[in-house]
Amino acid sequence: MNGFRRRLAVALLTLGASNAVWSQNVPAGDAVNGKRVYLVAGCYTCHGRAGQGGAMNYPAPALAQTQLPVEALKAFVRAGPNDMPAYVESQLSDKDVADIHAFLRSLPGRLPAKNIPLLNQ
Numbered sequence: 001m002n003g004f005r006r007r008l009a010v011a012l013l014t015l016g017a018s019n020a021v022w023s024q025n026v027p028a029g030d031a032v033n034g035k036r037v038y039l040v041a042g043c044y045t046c047h048g049r050a051g052q053g054g055a056m057n058y059p060a061p062a063l064a065q066t067q068l069p070v071e072a073l074k075a076f077v078r079a080g081p082n083d084m085p086a087y088v089e090s091q092l093s094d095k096d097v098a099d100i101h102a103f104l105r106s107l108p109g110r111l112p113a114k115n116i117p118l119l120n121q
């Protein structure tokens with residue numbers, strides 16, 4: 001766990017009980033707008049169009065099927081750790097981040113080889 005992740009984890013834990021209340025205030029994301037914003041904001045240039053991740057100076061993690069709660073996704077987007085740019089609210093609103101979250105959750109992610117016909121001939 002690098003320094004940023006440790007600080008993020010501590011921050012999220014410190015938020016504790018209020019976190020649950022906060023989550024309920026986040027509007028359910030709109031995956032269609034999330035896809036649009038994900039492309040316009042350029043997330044795909046590093047994380048891939050299918051959220052499959054990619055190789056930069058430092059690997060950009062896969063985001064499809066993210067297990068991060070929306071608040072943690074937002075924390076990453078606002079902080080821009082290491083090779084990732086930070087996005088301020090005027091560039092990417094909280095709603096847009098919630099929509100990106102919904103889009104990432106809607107992506108299938110990696111399929112097991114047995115589900116890919118070409119690999120089962």
Ligand code: HEC
Nearest residue numbers: 041042043046058059060061073076081082083084085100
């Ligand atoms: C220039 C390349 C680049 C762009 C553009 C970019 N990212 Fe990243 N992103 C990264 C890299 C590299 C990391 C890994 C940072 C680390 O952990 O040190 C990362 C990490 C993340 C993480 C943490 C994932 C995890 O599980 O650790 C999230 C979430 C994320 N990015 C979302 C986004 C979103 C949403 C956008 C668009 C608004 C975006 N990123 C744009 C390069 C990028």
